[in-house]
Amino acid sequence: MDVTAPTYDELLDQNRRQARLIEELRAEVERLKSEPEQARRAGKRQAAPFSKGTPKDQPQRPGRQPGHAPSHRLPPPPEQVDRTIEVPLPAAGPECHAPLDDVPVTVHDQYQIDLPEPKPVVTRFRVPVARCPACFRRVQGRHPEQISDALGAAAVQFGPRLLGFAADLKHRVGTPFRKCAAVLATLTGPVVSAAALVRGSQRRAWLAQPSPEALAEAALTEPMGKGALETVKL
Numbered sequence: 001m002d003v004t005a006p007t008y009d010e011l012l013d014q015n016r017r018q019a020r021l022i023e024e025l026r027a028e029v030e031r032l033k034s035e036p037e038q039a040r041r042a043g044k045r046q047a048a049p050f051s052k053g054t055p056k057d058q059p060q061r062p063g064r065q066p067g068h069a070p071s072h073r074l075p076p077p078p079e080q081v082d083r084t085i086e087v088p089l090p091a092a093g094p095e096c097h098a099p100l101d102d103v104p105v106t107v108h109d110q111y112q113i114d115l116p117e118p119k120p121v122v123t124r125f126r127v128p129v130a131r132c133p134a135c136f137r138r139v140q141g142r143h144p145e146q147i148s149d150a151l152g153a154a155a156v157q158f159g160p161r162l163l164g165f166a167a168d169l170k171h172r173v174g175t176p177f178r179k180c181a182a183v184l185a186t187l188t189g190p191v192v193s194a195a196a197l198v199r200g201s202q203r204r205a206w207l208a209q210p211s212p213e214a215l216a217e218a219a220l221t222e223p224m225g226k227g228a229l230e231t232v233k234l
Contacts, residue, residue: 075109075111076111076113089105118187118188118189120162120188120189121159123145123159125143125145127140127141127142127143127146127151128140128141129151145159147159147163158196158200162184162188162192163201164204165184166180166181166192166197166201167197167201169183170197170201171201176194177194177197177198177201178194180194180197181193181194181197
């Protein structure tokens with residue numbers, strides 16, 4: 001079989017394409033080599049703050065822009081005011097010390113929204129305990145506000161609001177349980193250990209788990225849940 005030898009122009013064109021491909025591959029290799037170095041430098045802690053990028057030529061001025069309506073907090077309605085304090089007027093002027101007995105007075109309202117004084121609520125449950133005369137089994141009363149049936153050495157427990165607040169700090173805000181205990185001690189006064197908060201969070205998580213019947217019922221009420229459940233059965 002005869003094979004036609006490439007001409008000079010064809011060889012020259014092939015050589016140019018190969019040279020161009022070699023340059024592109026060399027540039028790609030250099031780029032890949034620089035990426036780990038850039039990542040290593042970015043991961044190191046630096047004393048100066050991180051760069052915010054190239055500054056804008058005409059940056060926007062901070063604060064409220066011209067034409068934007070002012071924003072302020074509206075006063076609460078009268079039914080939400082818990083207490084009213086009458087502020088006394090000074091008896092004399094601050095500079096000349098002239099009496100202010102007969103001067104006209106204008107009264108303005110100022111509102112202050114604050115947290116209530118932290119005071120834990122301690123509830124004592126009087127739990128009756130008896131024994132059935134027929135089966136001789138122990139019978140103990142239970143109130144809806146109780147979170148446990150424990151008595152004796154474990155009779156002092158923390159309520160659902162305290163444990164729920166700690167769980168919210170932990171799982172939504174991201175506060176460690178040890179710091180949750182410190183926050184509760186500052187706000188409410190009682191000393192709560194981190195271990196007690198961990199156990200309380202675990203109990204609440206176990207109680208929040210749905211039963212298999214509830215899961216099946218929820219799947220049937222979803223738009224595509226019934227078909228998916230029937231597919232699993234098939």
